[in-house]
Amino acid sequence: MSKKISFGKITLNFQKETKDDPSISGFGTFGRTPIQEQKEIETIAEDLENQHVHKVMGIKNFGKKAKQFDVEEMVERARKTAQENALQKPAPPDDINAVSVIRPVPKESTHSESDDELIGPPIPTSLTSKKTSEDKKSGDDSYGELSGSDDEDLPLDKQIPYTHEVEMLHGCKAVVALAVDPSGARLATGSIDYDVSFWDFAGMDSSMRSFRTLQPxxxxxxxxxQYSATGDSILVVSGSAQAKVLDRDGFEVLECVKGDQYINDMAKTKGHTAALNSGCWHPQIREEFMTCSQDGTLRLWLTDNPKQHKSVIKPRQQGGLKTNPTSCIFSRDGNVVACGCYDGSIQMWDHRKNFVNTSTLLRDAHQKQSEITSISFSYLGNHLSSRGNDDTLKLWDLRAFKKPLHVFGGLFSRYEQTDCGFSPDDAMIFTGESLQRNQDTGRLLFYNVKTFEKVTQMDVTKSHVIKAVWHAKLNQIFVGCGNGVVKCYYDNKRSLRGAKLCIVKTHRKKQSVEIVSSQQIITPHALPLFKQEKLRTSKKKMEKDRLDPVKSQRPDLPITSGQGGRVAASGSTLSSFVIRNLGLSKRVDDDQDPREAILKYAKEAEENPFWVAPAYKKTQPMPIFTNDEDGASDAKKPKTEK
Known part of the structure; x- marks a missing residue:
């Protein structure tokens, strides 16, 4: 007995066995007619139910009756039809009419209801494989063209979007920070000259000027x-101990609190106590971000409460002493917190647990006493790249995190922010290189993740290459250089929006508005309140205002006579300044000799003493002078022989 499919309470048996009707043959039956078949029982139950529905609701049934199909019989018919079509000659793919679609029809459908009224599962077609092959040949509305699957056939060096480049000038100092919002509409650049510049690709023209520059x-x-996951905020990490969050237009939203630098235990303070090194946003939680500092801690913050950190992480050295984290990052799913430390170690914690013990710890990942400038997770989350100031770039497999998959050496780095990252398809890894003495051009290098071979190198500028960001949505590469230049590389075919929007706009100078003078009405006998000023040419008016010391804001004129600045107006010496301020009538000449000025009154003082002699007149003894004529010998005078 084959299995039946029933919809509702209706069951149709396509393979019903024919039985003899007892009412025709023999004597029939005595008494009540026995009910033998299940179908009759269900029919009677359905009639009773319909009567009850009609009595309560006023309707007999709900919609049309569902049809029942024998799936095994339909599949058998489809198999036979497919075998017959396979023996025949296939029709050309261009002729659509040559393809005939055969649908198996139930037995009772020819005399019951039309095909449009059938209710049930879709009927399998026999030519599904042929139609699929025809769609592949035609190529109309193929998903491969829309999704860009043709890039998989290209070599890796052709997948890098660097056919065109655009140069933006941030300043004259090194650009050590780059951030592109998730939508790719804006770019933010930061430098060691304290400035942060904001660039809007939709509003810029070919002059490539930033719309705002500030010192936050x-x-x-x-x-x-770094922009947040939603792109509405940007995290600014500076050399101070306090991180800031700005909105899209550069206005300050919050500032983290500074900790107490006199407390030894960093877990007891509410914030960082030393200069910051790095910071990043959580990829899933929009209000959470992380910062790392030279005080030896990583701190998690919430934008709702900037007055106190959410959690504190303290990385440790081999002996248990604290070490400074130089770079930090979240994993793509946000479940792992990773940092690179000054002792050369890479330490990770599980974000879903407390941060007491590390979930992954690797000592000697890079050279000790050298900064790990950047660590980056791959998009799939299986690989990790780390860049250090020991001139190396290392590729790690997180499933076997004991030894690096490969070490790319000879990559000189001068800055603590030298970046590294993965391509959007995780096929390549890239990093920048600083200039050495014998080099003239900074390079951006790309390596194959699987074969570890150098794919290509891009000569960027005649300076250091510090930051590099490959935006997956725009398919454009932004590079920050040591001479204050920011370069954007893109492909005219495979890149979207971004720099392509503004490079086609021409820069137009603002036209000066011409001033049209109003008609002059001459009223010679008008009152002074209503009298109009006689119009003059701008040149004469400017000459007149120039002569006015108030309108021209003329400074005080210098002193022509005397010495010593403005004191010379009252005398160059303190005594002359005091005498003149005392109001004496006689003017003291500062240029004359003071000895001559005193001797000028010697004769008058001897004849008419006024100050000293009258004071000692009564007690002054008579002066007795020696006389050389008395012949008294002087003891000090040498004797001479006669």
Whole structure:
């Protein structure tokens, strides 16, 4: 007995066995007619139910009756039809009419209802494989063209979007921070000259000028910038101990609190106590971000409460002493917190647990006493790249995190923010290189993740290459250089929006508005309140205002006579200044000799003493002078022989 499919309470048996009707043959039956078949029982139950529905609701049934199909019989018919079509000659793919679609029809459908009224599962077609092959040949509306699957056939060096480049000038100092919002509409650049510039691709023209430049952290160099997952905020990490969060237009939203630097235990303070090194946003939680500092801690913050950190992480050295984290990052799913430390170690914690013990710890990942400038997770989350100031770039497999998959050496780095990252398809890894003495051009290098071979190198500029960001949505590469230049590389065919929007706009100078003078009405006998000023040419009016010391804001004129600045108006010496301020009538000449001025009154003082002699007149003894004529010998005078 084959299995039946029933819809509702209706069951149709396509393979019903024919039985003899007892009412025709023999004597029939005595008494009540026995009910033998299940179908009759269900029919009677359905009639009773319909009567009850009609009595209560006023309707007999709900919609049309569902049809029942024998799936095994339909599949058998489809198999036979497919075998017959396979023996025949296939029709050309261009002729659509040559393809005939055969649908198996139930037995009772020819005399019951039309095909449009059938209710049930879709009927399998026999030519599904043929139609699929025809769609592949035609290529109309193929998913491969829309999704860009043709890039998989290209070599890796052709997948890098660097056919065109655009140069933007941030300043004259090194650009050590780059951030592109998730939508790719804006770019933020930070430098060691304390400035943060904002670039809007939709509003810029071919002159490539930023629409806003500000100093959010006063006289502190910018260390890191990153847009949040929603793109409405940007995290600014500077050389100070306090991180800031700005909105899209550059206005300050919050500032983290500074900790107490006299407390030894960093877990007891509410914030960082030393200069920051790096910071990043959580990829899933929009209000959470992380910062790392030279005080030896990583701190998690919430934008709702900037007055106190959410959690504190303290990385440790081999002996248990604290070490400074130089770079930090979240994993793509946000479940792992990773940092690179000054002792050369890479330490990770599980974000879903407390941060007491590390979930993954690797000592000697890079050279000790050298900064790990950047660590980056791959998009799939299986690989990790780390860049250090020991001139190496290392590729790690997180499933076997004991030894690196490969070490790319000979990559000189001068800055603590030298970046590294993965391509959007995780096929390549890239990093920048600083200039050495014998080099003239900074390079951006790309390596194959699987074969570890150098794919290509891009000569960027005649300076250091510090930051590099490959935006997956725009398919454009932004590079920050040591001479204050920011370069954007894109492919005219495979890149979207971004720099392509503004490079086609021409820069137009603002036209000066011409001033049209109003008609002059001459009223010679008008009152002074209503009298109009006689119009003059701008040149004469400017000459007149120039002569006016008030309108021209003329400074005080210098002193022509005397010495010593403005004191010379009252005398160059203190005594002359005091005498003149005492109001004496006689003017003291500062240029004359003071000895001559005193001797000028010697004769008058001897004849008419006024100050000293009258004071000692009564007690002054008579002066007795020696006389040389008396012949008294002087003891000190040498004797001479006669």
């Amino acid at each position: 952290c006063e006289n502190y160099p910018i260390r890191a910038l």
